[in-house]
Amino acid sequence: MHSDRRSSLGEARPLLEEAPPSYGATDGLDDAASESSPDEQQAMSKFSRADIIWILAGLWSGVLLGAFDGTVVATLLTPIGSQFKASNQASYIATSYLLSVCCFTPLYGRLADILGRKGAMLVALSLFGSGTIFCGLAPSMGTLIAARAVAGMGGGGVMTVASVTVSDFIPLKQRGLYQGMANILYGLGAGLGGPVGGWVNDMFGWRAAFFMQTPLLVFSFVVVATKVNISLPDAVRQQSLADKLRRIDVLGSVTLAMTVGCLLLGFSLKSSEELPWSHPLIYCLLVASVILGIAFVLVEKYWAPYPVMPLRLMTQRTPLAVSISNLLTSMSAFSTLYNVPLYFSAVRLDSAAKSGLHLLPHSIAISTGSVLAGWIMRKTGKLYGLTLASSFLTIIASVLITLWNEDSSVFHLWLDLIPQGFGMASFITSTLIAMIAGVYKEDMAVATGITYLFRTTGQVLGIIDAIRRTTEVIPQLEPTLRRAAVESYGDALRVVFICQVAINILGFIACLPIQENVLPGTHEEQEQHYRNRDNTDYRDDPDI
Template identity: 45%
Template sequence: MAPSHAADERSPLLQTSPAQSDKHDLEDPTKLPKRKRNAILVAVWLGVFLGALDGTIVATLISDVSSSFEKSNQAGLLGTSYLLSTATFTPLYGRLADIIGRRNALLIALALFTGGTTLCGLAPSMVSLLVGRLVAGMGGGGLMAVSSIVASDLVPLKQRALFQGLANLFFGAGSGLGGPLGGFVSDRFGWRTAFLCQIPVLLLAAILVFRNLRYRIDGQGKSKREMLRRIDYLGSLTLVISLGSLIFSLSYKNDRNLPWSSPLVWAPLISFVISGIAFGLVEAFYSAEPVMPLRLLKTRNGLFVAFANLTLSWVSFSILYFYPLFFEIVKQNSASRAGAHLLPNSIALSVGSLFAGYIIRKTGRYYWLIVITSAFPVISLTSFLFLNESSGWFHSWVAVLPSGFGFASVVTATLIALISSVDRADMATATGLTYLYRYVGQVVGVASSASVLQAILTAQLKERITGPGAAKTIERIRHVATSIKEMPPAVQVAARTSYRNALHGVFGLNLGVAVLCLLFTLPLREYALPASFAEEEEHRRQRNGEETPPGVAEST
C-alpha cells in the first residue's frame, strides 16, 4: 500500500530523526508482540487502579477528614476540588500525549497525582488539603485518559471494548480496595496514613511506565512550538472559571447558610453563566484545537454519548461520596465498615465492564446493551430511598450492585459507540470528550448533591432541635459529623433522622438524573465495529468516499 502522508491519531507531532528512533528501537504499536503489548497495558492500568483506589479512599474518609478540621459542612469540597481540576485538565492530555508522547504525558500525570497526594497526607489545614486535592486532580484525570488513548493505539476497535473492560477491572479493583483499606488504615493509623501509603505504589507505577511504554507513532506532524500554541488554554481557563464559580456559589450558600440574595451566592452564579457562554464561544469560534470539539457534538452519537456520560457520572460519583455517609452517620458504623459498603459496587464495576466488553466483542453490537444497563442505576437509587436505621443486608449490601454494573457497562459501551462513529484521526479527541463530560458530571453532581444535603439537613435540624443552645448544637452537627455520638441520646436521634432525610433528598435528586441518562441513550446509532486495523482503515475510506489503493483487499 502506498504510504499515506495524512496525519492521523498516530501521527507524531514532533519530527524524530532516524538516530533517535534507532536509539530506542521503537516499534509500530499495531505490530507489537502480545507480550510487550500486555506489559504496556498493565503498566498504564496500574495508574488507573491507583486513581480509583484514591477516589474511594477519599469517599470513605470524607467524614473523618472534614471533622478533624471541624469542617464537616465543607466535606463535599474534598470531592469537588479534585473533580474540578480533573474536568479542566483531562482534555489537555489528549493533545499533550500527541506533543510529548504517551509515556511523558503519563509520567507528568503520575508526578502531579503523587505530589497532590503527598500534600494531602501532610496538610496542616483544610485549605491546604483542598489544594492537594486540586493538584492530585490535575494528574488523576490523565491517568485515566492516557491509558484509554494507549489502548486505542494498540487494539483494533472490535477488541477495544474487551480491553476497556479489562481496564475497568483494574478500576473496579482499586475502587473495591479503596473503601475498606482507607477505613482500616484511618481507624488504626489516622487518615493521613491513608494518603501517604499510596506514595510507594505510585513510584512503582512511574518506574513501570518509564520502562515499558515505548513505541513509535508513524507519520508526519507539526513542530512542538506550533502544537503548544494550539493547546486550548483559553477554553480550559473559561471552563475552570465556570465550574469553579458554580461550586463557589453552592458552597457559600450551604456552608454559611446564606440566602440566595447574598452577593456571595448570586455573583458567582452570574460568573458561572457568563464564563459558560464564553467557553462555548471560544470553543465554537476561536480555538484551533478545542477542549470540547463542537463538530463532534453535532453528530448524534457525539451529542448523546456526551450527555449520557455526564448524567451517569453525576449519579455514580454522588453514590460514591454519599452512600457511605449513610452508614457512618445514620447507622454510626466505623469508617472501615462504612467503606466496606462500597465493595459490592466495585465488584459490580469489574463484572459490568468485562460483561460489556465480552458482549461487544462477541456480537459486534452495543445499542441494546447500553439502553438496558443504563436502567440499572435507576433500580439502585429507587431502593436507596427506603434506607433507614433498621435496613437489613439487602439494602446495605445488594442494592448498590445494579448501579456499579450499569455504570461500568454503559461507560465501556458508549466509548465504543462514539469512537466507532469517527475517523481514527479523531479517536484521541473523542476519547477526551467522553472523559471531559464524565468529569463535568462528577463535579457538578457532587457539588449539587452536597448542596441538597446541607439545605435539607439544616432545615431538618432546626425543626427537631430547639431550645437554649440549639443553634450552637446544630452548627456543631453540621461542622463535625463525628461529634453526634458524643451528644445526648435525644439529640443523637434527631441528628441521625435529619441526616437520613437529607440523604434521601440526595438520592431522590440522583434518581431523576439517572432517568435522564436512560433517556439520553435511546437516540444512539449503532455502527459496524472493525475486527482488525486493516478493516478499520477500509471502513474509514468507505465513510469518507475514498478508493481502496491497489493491492489492498477490501474487507467483507
C-alpha cells in the same frame, strides 16, 4: 479562521502508522481472550505480547494509584484537620482535587495528540506525583489544599490518557473487555485505599500515606517512558517542540477550565457553606461560568486552529448523547453511593462500618458488570441494546431504593443496589466505546477526554448534591427527638432518591440517540472503518 474545519488532511491521518493486515491485539492476557478469532490472536506487528503487557502494566498502575489515592485521602481528613486545627476546612482537601480533575481532564485529549501518548501521560503522572508528594510535605492546611489541586491536574489526565492509549492498539470489538479489566483495577485501588490508608495513618502518621504512593508512581513513570512508543502522524512528529506547543489551544483551555471551575465551585460553596442562591459570591460564580462558557464557544468556533473541544463533536448525534447521558447517570450514581450509607446510619441507625458494608454487593457488581459488558460487545459486536439495558438497570435500582422503609426486608436492603452496580459499570463501558466508534480517528483522543469531562462533572455534582451531615448524635438523643430526627432524615433522603429516579430516566432518554456503529475486530478492519468515515465526510460535506 473557522476552527471546526479540519486544519489539514494531515490531521485526518490515522494516529498509528499504517499497519499490515491482521494488526490485532494479542489476546493471551486473560482466559476470556482465548476465544478470539485467528486474526485477533495474531501478535501485533509493532508490539509484542510482552510489550503489550508492559504498556498495560504502566498505564493501569497509574489508574490503580489514582483510585487508591482518592479513598486514602478520604480516610485522612479527620487526622489532617486535627493536626492543623482546621477541621472545618478538611472538606476542601477533597473538593480542590475534584474541581481540578474536572477542569483539566478535557485538556489531555488534545495534549495527547500534540505531545503524543507518552508525553501526555508523563505530564499527568508528573503533576499527580508532585502534588501527592507535596501533600506529604505540606506545612499548613492551605498548602495541602493547593497541593491536592496540583495532584488533580494530573489525576484526571492519568485516567484519560490511559484510556486513549489502550484504544490505539486494542480494536474496538475487544476494547470494552480491556476497559472492564481496567475498571476492576480501579475498583481494587479504591477498595484498598481506605483500610490501607487508615492502617498507615495509625502506624506512621497521615503524611506516610502520601509518601507510600511513590514506588508505584515511579514504576508507572518508568514503564510509560520506556514502553509507550506509539507513533503520531509524520506531520506532527517532524514538528519542533515549539511548534507543537503552539498547537495547544491555550485560550480555549483556560476558558473551559474556568467555566467548569466556576460552575462547580458555585455549587460546592452553596452546599458546604449553606449559602443562599442569591448570595453575591454564588451569584457571581454562576454568572461568570455562563460568560466564560460563551467566551469558550466563541474561541473554539472562530479562533482556535486546534480546538481543545471541537464544536462539531458536540453537534454530532452520538457524542452529544454520550456526553449528556454520562453526566446524568454519573450524577445519580455518585449521589447514591454517598446517600445510601447515610440512610443506613441516620435512618436505620447502623454503625458506620455496617452502613458502608451495604455497598459491598454494589462494588462486586461494578467489577463484574464492566467485564461482562466488554465480553458481550466482543461476542456480538453490538453496543446499542447493551447501553439501553444498562441504563434501564439503573432506573430499576433507583426505584427499588425509593421503596425502602422500616418494613423492608434484609434481602432488599442488601441486594437492591446490585442492578445499579451492574448497570453503571456496563453503561460507562459501552458509552465510551460508542463515543470512540462514532467519531473520526483523529478526534478519538479529544472525544475520550470529553467523555471523562462529563462523567467527572456528574460525579462531582452528585457528591456536592448529597446530604452530608453528622449522624453520630442521633442514637444518643432521647426517644422522641431520635424518632423525629430519623423521620426527618428518612423524608429528606426519600426526596433525594426520587430525584435520582428522575435523573436516571432522563439519562435513559439521553442515550436513545446513540448510534449503533460497527465494532471492528482487528486493526485492519478498524482503519478501514475510519477511512470510510473520512471519505464519506469529505465527499458529503467538505466544509466540516
